[in-house]
Amino acid sequence: MSENHEPFAELAAAWALDALDGDDAARFARHLAEGCDECVRALADYHEALARAADGLREPPPAAARAALLARIGTPRRRGRLVAGWAASLALAAGIAAVVTASLVARGYEGRLAALAREADGLRDQLAAETATVADLQRRLADGERALTMVRAESEEQARTLALLGDPATRVVTLAGLSPSPGARARMVWNADRGGVLVASDLPPVPEGKIYELWAIAGGKPRPAGLFSVDPNGRGSLRVAPIGGVTTVDVFAVTLEPAGGVPSPTGVMYLASKAA
Amino acid sequence: MAGGAELIRRMAGGDREAFTRFYDAYAPLAFGLLRRLLGPEEAPDALQDVFWELWRGAGEYDGSRGSPEAWVTVRARSRGIDRLRSRRRREEMFVAPLSEAAADPAVDPDATVAERDTVRGVLGELPVNQREVIELAYLGGLTQSEIAARLRQPLGTVKTRMRLGMERLRGLIGSRA
DSSP: OOSOOHHHHHHHHHHHTTOOOHHHHHHHHHHHHTOOHHHHHHHHHHHHHHHHHHHTTOOOOOHHHHHHHHHHHTOTTOOOHHHHHHHHHHHHHHHHHHHHHHHHHOOSHHHHHHHHHHHHHHHHHHHHHHHHHHHHHHHHHHHHHHHHHHHHHHHHHHHHHHHHHHOTTOEEEEEEEOTTOTTOEEEEEEETTTEEEEEEESOOOOOTTEEEEEEEEETTEEEEEEEEOOOTTSOEEEEEOOOTTOSOOOEEEEEEEETTOOSSOOSOEEEEEOOO | OOOHHHHHHHHHTTOHHHHHHHHHHHHHHHHHHHHHHHOTTTHHHHHHHHHHHHHHTGGGOOTTTOOHHHHHHHHHHHHHHHHHHHHHHHTOOSSOHHHHHHHSTTTOTTSOGGGOOOOOGGGGGSOHHHHHHHHHHHTTOOOHHHHHHHHTOOHHHHHHHHHHHHHHHHHHHHHHO
């Protein structure tokens, strides 16, 4: 290998943790694509090591997840204990009736055995059908629980919004339109710990394949803070998460970027706040 | 009890019984990771997706390239990270995943690693400052620059610690295997 391999060894360790930032990730992906046995070996070892680390963090998943998954792949014969007990008692009652009926009509021992075998088959099918029904009910219950979780999340979000507005650390920053759209305006309600909301108006429509990207500039370094589009009236809004490690944002700015966003600004700036 | 590799081979042939046993053996491994990455509400959903993928992709498993444990944890982690980062990208969460992670003692970035008792096993054998960066990445889903910002350490320091910690982990499993 002509190139010094050492930097890639460092990148490989972080790659195994999905911890590389944009440029480093691209660099290492190129390196891997060129074919490097040493790095492939290292990554395999790292993955084994992390699996060993994860072993110490084992946790039993909720039973509903298992039931829903097995229903999804279609394993009606597998069942939880409760279901088995319930279905089996039904089957037992039906089975006793069947045996009594069979014994009345059977001429000989073989006839009774054959009848019992048939009944057993029927009961197995019945049990399978009932178990499938229960699996379906469990799936619907899981769906219901998921919906409930979403509703809870929404109400929590509203509570967070109220908390944001009531927090004395929350400030309102005005962004003014720059040369491409001097009439544009935006307001940012911002709290370093809670995040914030951007509301923009009178922005030009977003061209095909583009999107507006918000930047939080702190210590001279722009950090991507989210993507948004605008409606036909030029209005757009965006919820912004807190930015890790940044307590003071000096400037908020909006640029027009390729759809999907970019890790650092490349396009024309449409809005900016005054430096704090 | 068939080994994990044997169960995967049978899963590839459509053996649902083998899948059930595989799930029972490996779901806690995946769930421990997903719960830490995503929290208790989203983790069960993610777990189902992961095992659905493992069921569908069992034919691609190559035992010469890694253990069943690595196969499961790499998929679980990758699916967890996808969900975590798309959640951030969509800006659906008003509070960053970081803040949620902070509510979880296992990845609380404000507690020093030494104070936590949830870390068991092989991670516990790393020096604290190496364990910290690896946990923030592995269980908190943070990138190196995010970790540097969070710990208020230079990026280069974080990179070095991560490398040293991972090398050490690699050495530890080598010596036990």
